Amino acid sequence: MQSSEIDKLTKIIAKLPALGTRSARRIVLHLLKKKETTLLPLITALQDVADNIKKCPICGNFDTQDICSICRDLSRDVETVCVVQDVADLWAMERVGLYKGQYHVLGGILSALDGITPEDLHIEGLFQRIQTGNIKEVILALPATIDGQITAHYLLNRLKEQSVKVTTLAQGIPMGAELDYMDDGTIQLALSARKEL
Amino acid sequence: MQSSEIDKLTKIIAKLPALGTRSARRIVLHLLKKKETTLLPLITALQDVADNIKKCPICGNFDTQDICSICRDLSRDVETVCVVQDVADLWAMERVGLYKGQYHVLGGILSALDGITPEDLHIEGLFQRIQTGNIKEVILALPATIDGQITAHYLLNRLKEQSVKVTTLAQGIPMGAELDYMDDGTIQLALSARKEL
Numbered sequence: 001m002q003s004s005e006i007d008k009l010t011k012i013i014a015k016l017p018a019l020g021t022r023s024a025r026r027i028v029l030h031l032l033k034k035k036e037t038t039l040l041p042l043i044t045a046l047q048d049v050a051d052n053i054k055k056c057p058i059c060g061n062f063d064t065q066d067i068c069s070i071c072r073d074l075s076r077d078v079e080t081v082c083v084v085q086d087v088a089d090l091w092a093m094e095r096v097g098l099y100k101g102q103y104h105v106l107g108g109i110l111s112a113l114d115g116i117t118p119e120d121l122h123i124e125g126l127f128q129r130i131q132t133g134n135i136k137e138v139i140l141a142l143p144a145t146i147d148g149q150i151t152a153h154y155l156l157n158r159l160k161e162q163s164v165k166v167t168t169l170a171q172g173i174p175m176g177a178e179l180d181y182m183d184d185g186t187i188q189l190a191l192s193a194r195k196e197l
Numbered sequence: 198m199q200s201s202e203i204d205k206l207t208k209i210i211a212k213l214p215a216l217g218t219r220s221a222r223r224i225v226l227h228l229l230k231k232k233e234t235t236l237l238p239l240i241t242a243l244q245d246v247a248d249n250i251k252k253c254p255i256c257g258n259f260d261t262q263d264i265c266s267i268c269r270d271l272s273r274d275v276e277t278v279c280v281v282q283d284v285a286d287l288w289a290m291e292r293v294g295l296y297k298g299q300y301h302v303l304g305g306i307l308s309a310l311d312g313i314t315p316e317d318l319h320i321e322g323l324f325q326r327i328q329t330g331n332i333k334e335v336i337l338a339l340p341a342t343i344d345g346q347i348t349a350h351y352l353l354n355r356l357k358e359q360s361v362k363v364t365t366l367a368q369g370i371p372m373g374a375e376l377d378y379m380d381d382g383t384i385q386l387a388l389s390a391r392k393e394l
Contacts, residue, residue: 003261005249009242012235017227018220026214029285031243032250032259038209039247045206046228046240052202053229062229064200088226 006032058129060105060122062087070094070103077101079136083126083155085109085143093141101139104129109142109151118154126155130162137165144171203229255326257302257319259284267291267300274298276333280323280352282306282340290338298336301326306339306348315351323352327359334362341368 006028014024031039055061056068063069070076070090080101084090090103106121129135138159142148152168159166172190173182182190203225211221228236252258253265260266267273277298281287287300303318326332335356339345349365356363369387370379379387 003250003259003266005242005245005261006259009239009246012239012242015235017223018216019224023215025285025288027216028246029259029283030214032246032252032284035247038212039243042206042209043240043243043247045202045209046236046243048202049206049225049229050232050236050240053200055229062200062203062226064202069200086226087229088222091222 058125059090059103060087060107060125061090061103075100079134080139081126081129081135081137082139082141084141085148085151089141101137102135106142106151109147110154111147121151123155127158127162130159130164135164137167140166140168142168255322256287256300257284257304257322258287258300272297276331277336278323278326278332278334279336279338281338282345282348286338298334299332303339303348306344307351308344310344318348320352324355324359327356327361332361334364337363337365339365 010021010024010028013019013027014021016024019027031042052064053062054064054066056063056066056071058067058071061068061070065072077100081104082090082093082099082101083104083106084093085106085108087105090105093099093103104122104126106123106126108116108121110116110118110121126138130138138155140152140155142152156166170193171186172193173179173186179187207218207221207225210216210224211218213221216224228239249261250259251261251263253260253263253268255264255268258265258267262269274297278301279290279296279298280301280303281290282303282305284302287302290296290300301319301323303320303323305313305318307313307315307318323335327335335352337349337352339349353363367390368383369390370376370383376384
């Protein structure tokens with residue numbers, strides 16, 4: 001016999017990615033037990049994000065400013081744009097800290113199954129940036145999945161008409177991996193793309 | 198380069214049960230993308246829970262009323278109290294819907310490892326209820342773990358001095374289980390507690 005407030009909250013939390021009803025219930029109970037130390041700070045933090053975070057109209061990143069801190073950063077290379085599927089991938093690249101260029105978040109990838117066409121993605125914005133800006137290289141950092149590669153192929157075809165260099169992330173055996181645990185496709189790919197030492 | 202608002206929210210979410218940094222990031226991104234349909238309703242639901250849900254001083258359940266709806270329900274059996282570890286277990290019992298008595302939430306179980314003693318649990322409240330109320334049966338619905346059974350044993354010893362019947366949930370093979378996948382302890386227990394048909 002849960003109150004409707006608890007029920008409602010549980011249902012919303014259960015629909016968040018990677019959660020379900022059981023974990024949502026555990027989280028709600030945890031929040032109820034730690035009202036001062038977790039529930040109230042969580043509400044404040046969510047409200048801060050809701051009030052302050054906007055989508056950057058140039059690259060699609062999330063930030064407190066209208067134009068995100070990466071697009072505004074004059075010390076970054078403006079001639080290179082890294083195209084990613086999602087803001088999560090942008091964050092992953094930034095965590096590595098090696099890349100010092102611009103980004104362009106597509107907001108998804110082409111998918112015949114899910115009916116996602118080029119019009120559904122932030123693709124025209126990329127071409128506008130290429131035509132109006134000074135972009136010399138486009139790095140396609142898309143998922144190494146079939147849909148990701150189809151999207152990369154589609155972009156490559158259209159980018160050929162532009163005077164930009166198009167590159168993609170290297171594929172192969174990831175660091176720390178044992179061959180025995182790798183799938184056949186990765187091994188084939190790594191073998192055919194082998195490098196001389 | 199995440200904004201401090203996003204960072205703060207990610208850190209709070211990452212500390213919730215069953216979550217970590219990676220799933221917290223996914224959840225935060227999901228919330229940012231679905232501001233109107235998920236983020237704002239989540240804030241409202243959390244605020245409603247923070248404003249309205251209280252702990253019942255009698256049984257330890259969470260409810261909108263000072264005395265919870267189970268303790269207030271006059272149609273329920275007031276002579277039976279089911280002792281559970283946590284509100285989650287109370288909810289699980291209520292989902293089944295078979296039990297129509299009262300509850301008593303201990304708020305944990307005795308644990309030598311975690312240093313949880315009888316004083317840390319809502320045990321005195323249980324004896325107060327037995328002494329002042331009309332309780333005839335106490336059902337110990339505690340976890341079938343070592344700590345759970347130690348707690349049950351401790352309560353049983355103290356309940357012996359009271360004129361109440363003490364019962365416990367039956368243990369054995371759970372429904373739908375295959376013997377091959379059960380642990381030895383459960384099979385031993387189910388065998389020694391076998392019933393004549």
